[in-house]
Amino acid sequence: MNSNEITQISIAGLKIGITGLQAAIEAAQALAGASEEEIAQFLFEYLKKKNYIPGAAADEYRQAFLREYKKARGEAVVEERRGVSIKVLGPGCAACRQLEQNIMAVVAELGLPADIEHITDIKEIARLGVVSTPGLMINDELKAAGHAPNREKLKKLLQEATAR
Numbered sequence: 001m002n003s004n005e006i007t008q009i010s011i012a013g014l015k016i017g018i019t020g021l022q023a024a025i026e027a028a029q030a031l032a033g034a035s036e037e038e039i040a041q042f043l044f045e046y047l048k049k050k051n052y053i054p055g056a057a058a059d060e061y062r063q064a065f066l067r068e069y070k071k072a073r074g075e076a077v078v079e080e081r082r083g084v085s086i087k088v089l090g091p092g093c094a095a096c097r098q099l100e101q102n103i104m105a106v107v108a109e110l111g112l113p114a115d116i117e118h119i120t121d122i123k124e125i126a127r128l129g130v131v132s133t134p135g136l137m138i139n140d141e142l143k144a145a146g147h148a149p150n151r152e153k154l155k156k157l158l159q160e161a162t163a164r
Contacts, residue, residue: 086136
């Protein structure tokens with residue numbers, strides 16, 4: 001595993017790039033039987049060598065690192081979420097870009113807090129279960145594949161997602 005690989009994770013509602021997360025998780029496997037606090041502290045100490053971690057956010061980073069460790073081990077975790085999580089899935093074609101622009105416009109119109117991510121990596125798109133693009137996921141649920149919903153449909157999907 002490349003110790004300089006950057007992985008995006010959610011910390012305090014923001015997507016943050018972390019260098020060496022996978023290598024840290026692999027190193028933490030040696031701590032079998034340790035408490036969650038010990039594992040979180042190990043990951044924190046390991047990762048702060050290669051990443052800027054604001055002192056005031058240290059606890060949020062520890063929690064996020066532990067959450068990623070648990071996910072890597074296949075444990076069920078509750079994802080941190082503030083607002084709506086939206087993923088546009090597509091290689092960057094005109095339809096994908098238009099879908100992303102429409103989503104941004106609808107999110108702004110509704111005044112929703114949202115994390116919008118455009119995933120262009122074909123392997124990641126396939127891993128998420130999409131075989132034809134553009135695809136749309138809202139709060140990790142596939143809402144469209146092979147077509148881009150119009151703005152009215154996007155508005156309805158986002159309103160439904162926030163009502164839950």
